[in-house]
Amino acid sequence: MTRPSLYSLTLALPLLIWQLAFFAVPLIFLIAISFWTVRNFQMMPDLNFGNWERILTRSVFWDAYLRTAILATTSAVLTSAIAFPAAYAISFKLSERVKQWLIFVLIIPFFTSYLVRIYALQVFLSDEGIINAVLGMLGIGPFGMLNTTFGTLVGMVTLCLPLVILLQVFSLNFVNRDLVEAAHNLRCGRLRTVLAVIVPSARVGLVIAALFAFILSFGDFVSPLYLGGGNPPTLSILITDITKSGQQWPRAAVVALMMIGTLLSVAFAAITYAYKERGK
Amino acid sequence: MNMQTQVISDAIVRLEGVVKKFGEFTAVERADFEIGRGEFLAIMGSSGCGKTTTLRMLAGLEDPSEGDIYLDGQRVNGKATWDRDTPMVWQSLALFPFLTVQENVEFSLKMRGVGKVERAQRARIWLEKMQILEFAGRNISQLSGGQRQRVALARALVTEPKILLLDEPLSALDAHLKVRMQAVLSNLQKDLGITFVYVTHSMSEAFSMADRVVIMSRGKIEQIGTPQEIYHAPRNRFVAEFLGSANIFTGKLVEKAGDVWQVETAHGRFAVKASQAVAKSVGDTLSFVVSAEKMQIGALGAGVAGIRARVVGEEFVGASAILFLETESGEELKVQKSHGELASIDLHSGSTLTLHWEPEACHVLPGE
Amino acid sequence: MTGNDNRLINGALKLHIAACVLFIFAPILGSFVFSLNSDRFPSLPLGQFSTEWYRLIWEDPFVWAGFFNTVIVGLIVAVIATVLGFGGAYTDFRYNFFGKNVYLALALLPPTIPVVIMGLAMLAFLSRVNLSGSAISIIIAHGVMCSPFAMAIIRLRLSQMDPDLEAASWNLGGNEWATLRHVILPFTKPAILAALFITMAVSFDEFAVAWFVSGLNETLPVKILGFLQGQVSPRINAIGSLAFLSSITLIILAQMLLRNSTKDRS
Numbered sequence: 001m002t003r004p005s006l007y008s009l010t011l012a013l014p015l016l017i018w019q020l021a022f023f024a025v026p027l028i029f030l031i032a033i034s035f036w037t038v039r040n041f042q043m044m045p046d047l048n049f050g051n052w053e054r055i056l057t058r059s060v061f062w063d064a065y066l067r068t069a070i071l072a073t074t075s076a077v078l079t080s081a082i083a084f085p086a087a088y089a090i091s092f093k094l095s096e097r098v099k100q101w102l103i104f105v106l107i108i109p110f111f112t113s114y115l116v117r118i119y120a121l122q123v124f125l126s127d128e129g130i131i132n133a134v135l136g137m138l139g140i141g142p143f144g145m146l147n148t149t150f151g152t153l154v155g156m157v158t159l160c161l162p163l164v165i166l167l168q169v170f171s172l173n174f175v176n177r178d179l180v181e182a183a184h185n186l187r188c189g190r191l192r193t194v195l196a197v198i199v200p201s202a203r204v205g206l207v208i209a210a211l212f213a214f215i216l217s218f219g220d221f222v223s224p225l226y227l228g229g230g231n232p233p234t235l236s237i238l239i240t241d242i243t244k245s246g247q248q249w250p251r252a253a254v255v256a257l258m259m260i261g262t263l264l265s266v267a268f269a270a271i272t273y274a275y276k277e278r279g280k
Numbered sequence: 281m282n283m284q285t286q287v288i289s290d291a292i293v294r295l296e297g298v299v300k301k302f303g304e305f306t307a308v309e310r311a312d313f314e315i316g317r318g319e320f321l322a323i324m325g326s327s328g329c330g331k332t333t334t335l336r337m338l339a340g341l342e343d344p345s346e347g348d349i350y351l352d353g354q355r356v357n358g359k360a361t362w363d364r365d366t367p368m369v370w371q372s373l374a375l376f377p378f379l380t381v382q383e384n385v386e387f388s389l390k391m392r393g394v395g396k397v398e399r400a401q402r403a404r405i406w407l408e409k410m411q412i413l414e415f416a417g418r419n420i421s422q423l424s425g426g427q428r429q430r431v432a433l434a435r436a437l438v439t440e441p442k443i444l445l446l447d448e449p450l451s452a453l454d455a456h457l458k459v460r461m462q463a464v465l466s467n468l469q470k471d472l473g474i475t476f477v478y479v480t481h482s483m484s485e486a487f488s489m490a491d492r493v494v495i496m497s498r499g500k501i502e503q504i505g506t507p508q509e510i511y512h513a514p515r516n517r518f519v520a521e522f523l524g525s526a527n528i529f530t531g532k533l534v535e536k537a538g539d540v541w542q543v544e545t546a547h548g549r550f551a552v553k554a555s556q557a558v559a560k561s562v563g564d565t566l567s568f569v570v571s572a573e574k575m576q577i578g579a580l581g582a583g584v585a586g587i588r589a590r591v592v593g594e595e596f597v598g599a600s601a602i603l604f605l606e607t608e609s610g611e612e613l614k615v616q617k618s619h620g621e622l623a624s625i626d627l628h629s630g631s632t633l634t635l636h637w638e639p640e641a642c643h644v645l646p647g648e
Numbered sequence: 649m650t651g652n653d654n655r656l657i658n659g660a661l662k663l664h665i666a667a668c669v670l671f672i673f674a675p676i677l678g679s680f681v682f683s684l685n686s687d688r689f690p691s692l693p694l695g696q697f698s699t700e701w702y703r704l705i706w707e708d709p710f711v712w713a714g715f716f717n718t719v720i721v722g723l724i725v726a727v728i729a730t731v732l733g734f735g736g737a738y739t740d741f742r743y744n745f746f747g748k749n750v751y752l753a754l755a756l757l758p759p760t761i762p763v764v765i766m767g768l769a770m771l772a773f774l775s776r777v778n779l780s781g782s783a784i785s786i787i788i789a790h791g792v793m794c795s796p797f798a799m800a801i802i803r804l805r806l807s808q809m810d811p812d813l814e815a816a817s818w819n820l821g822g823n824e825w826a827t828l829r830h831v832i833l834p835f836t837k838p839a840i841l842a843a844l845f846i847t848m849a850v851s852f853d854e855f856a857v858a859w860f861v862s863g864l865n866e867t868l869p870v871k872i873l874g875f876l877q878g879q880v881s882p883r884i885n886a887i888g889s890l891a892f893l894s895s896i897t898l899i900i901l902a903q904m905l906l907r908n909s910t911k912d913r914s
Contacts, residue, residue, distance in 0.1 A: 007828075116891075
């Protein structure tokens with residue numbers, strides 16, 4: 001291997017150094033402080049497994065863990081299911097111009113504040129809110145939607161839906177149109193072609209879209225807090241609760257690391273599944 | 281004008297006044313022809329001539345804008361491709377990459393609700409026939425081009441259809457493999473006795489495999505006939521030029537003496553032997569062709585006109601060579617001769633030759 | 649339209665798209681409407697039209713200070729993230745080296761880590777190295793989050809470039825630096841400008857609001873955490889709407905730049 005030139009290093013290193021120093025190191029630092037102790041509201045360097053023991057033996061943590069995992073999984077499945085017919089129609093049924101335009105429209109939500117959107121959703125979902133007012137005019141309700149799991153899921157789907165539709169559209173755009181026609185030609189009807197040909201062809205993209213929905217929902221704290229009521233807590237809420245109570249940063253670090261571990265395992269499993277080869 | 285060169289007693293496909301438009305663009309201007317049961321029909325033309333669109337209308341992947349298509353006596357306009365029995369082999373082959381070879385072949389059986397055991401059985405028969413049984417469990421990506429071709433054929437044929445549609449299936453193969461697959465396809469079609477409709481831009485593929493050839497250009501059908509008919513009796517200038525080896529002359533018919541006509545051209549007056557099918561009277565303009573191998577070099581016989589032309593190039597074609605010549609008025613002529621015959625002439629670039637031909641060597645284009 | 653297509657199904661699918669777009673945009677439009685409404689907790693029927701919330705933020709010196717800080721931070725972050733992102737994109741385009749996957753993962757992963765965890769990690773780390781509590785800490789955090797976006801945009805543009813262009817320039821006597829200046833930079837210029845706008849927009853939206861809402865003198869992660877317990881006033885709608893409008897202006901500018909650059913190619 002030749003020695004890297006000054007030129008290549010000048011271009012490659014700044015980003016590497018920045019992300020190492022301000023992204024990787026803080027995350028590694030998180031591992032370190034998970035073994036520290038807190039005395040008199042001060043963190044002291046240490047090699048103490050007490051924080052891990054304390055968190056991992058608490059049912060509060062495991063309840064939150066399970067709840068968060070179920071919420072995130074539900075959100076990923078729900079969002080994928082809602083997104084797919086839309087993505088399919090955008091990719092297969094619309095003209096190129098409308099397609100481009102819709103993609104642009106779906107990018108817009110990324111540049112709006114999630115907090116602001118959730119606050120607006122509160123207004124929609126609350127007991128005297130807009131949805132219940134509309135339902136009331138029809139003589140139904142009111143339904144308690146705020147501070148429920150339903151509310152949390154509405155928020156999560158709001159967060160994930162544009163991204164999932166876009167990722168699905170991009171993967172569906174790569175589905176070879178000849179394959180769809182070939183399936184039709186071989187007696188495969190409309191719905192069956194979607195299931196037997198389009199979904200397997202776009203599998204990698206569909207799985208990755210669902211994975212992103214899982215990641216976003218798993219780490220989200222705004223929806224569970226503002227639309228779900230925050231009690232019982234999810235893992236993100238647990239982190240903020242722990243940091244607030246007596247500077248217990250080391251314990252919060254343990255929860256955070258458990259979350260990162262979970263996300264990495266899920267991502268690894270999903271990507272392995274997505275790229276799994278058929279045949280010999 | 282009547283495009284149909286013969287009436288087919290037992291047609292499996294009939295196209296009646298079929299027109300296909302995509303917005304402003306007319307892909308197929310008017311198609312009227314029949315395809316016989318058990319026939320190998322090639323549709324030939326350069327890209328954009330409407331040949332693939334015609335095939336896709338047969339498959340049910342496009343609907344005609346006007347006219348009717350009959351399959352087995354039944355009008356099929358508007359009928360979905362999955363309700364027809366017209367399997368197609370795609371130019372890209374369109375094999376499902378997420379299924380194994382055998383699963384690809386089983387696909388249409390599965391769609392018809394054939395049980396698992398029977399499916400596997402029938403698929404394996406076809407894999408065996410196509411000599412790819414050993415690859416049954418493989419992924420498509422692990423196969424060579426020729427093997428994929430065979431999978432695509434097996435997949436389309438496994439339901440034993442009466443007709444198979446092929447859209448330039450050999451275009452991705454190298455020259456050597458192409459010739460081998462041509463033989464495979466030819467034999468397959470004869471053995472099965474089913475109809476093949478084969479779209480291609482290659483004259484050699486069409487002429488070596490097909491019973492009849494349809495030549496299309498810009499959405500119009502220029503000629504339908506057997507390879508021999510087309511080769512020896514092109515209908516018009518387009519077909520003659522498409523075949524590539526003909527010299528075309530245009531002139532005025534000045535005298536008819538039985539079937540020997542006198543035609544006055546820019547190069548002089550020529551005697552042309554006309555067939556009875558051409559309806560022209562004295563004073564009409566007509567075009568005739570003389571194929572390159574029927575051109576003769578050298579001294580003129582009595583009463584035979586000749587053309588002087590300068591040699592501008594030479595191309596070897598196996599046992600013979602084609603000379604390219606230019607007349608004084610700048611028109612290109614082609615002469616095909618054996619190497620032996622050419623060696624006896626003092627030949628170099630720039631030498632001037634006298635060319636002539638027998639009246640019997642001429643073919644009057646009926647469509648001009 | 650062939651027999652393979654069905655008008656009814658296509659119609660239902662298009663309705664579904666419309667429903668999804670409505671669902672996604674209801675909160676965004678709602679926020680606009682609520683920001684112009686007199687009610688603290690709007691419901692149907694809507695209250696009076698009012699610019700009260702805009703007047704309140706207009707008169708709030710903290711909001712103004714926050715606004716200037718956001719703009720300054722946004723500008724600095726945009727430059728840093730674009731410079732870092734350009735280097736990363738060019739490295740990915742040009743070089744293959746041992747550990748490239750690790751390099752790319754490090755460069756691109758930050759947006760996938762939950763904000764709470766990033767906030768916790770950064771706050772813990774930055775306070776340890778005495779970098780917390782200042783605008784610098786915010787710039788650092790935004791630089792980490794924004795550079796992947798800049799890198800992706802510039803990388804896409806580079807993938808449209810014929811790799812032989814660079815070799816041709818070397819062949820004509822330009823050294824690497826001269827080639828970078830006279831070939832690579834002009835070619836990627838539209839993407840670089842787009843990256844500047846988009847990273848600025850990213851820096852603007854989510855964090856800007858958190859910052860406005862929770863005061864000025866704390867670090868970003870603390871603000872986000874603090875925001876969770878603080879009172880949310882309907883002013884958030886007015887601030888959010890303004891932030892959204894400025895973001896979307898930047899995005900449209902970026903979009904126009906990228907559009908024009910693709911036209912150049914043909």
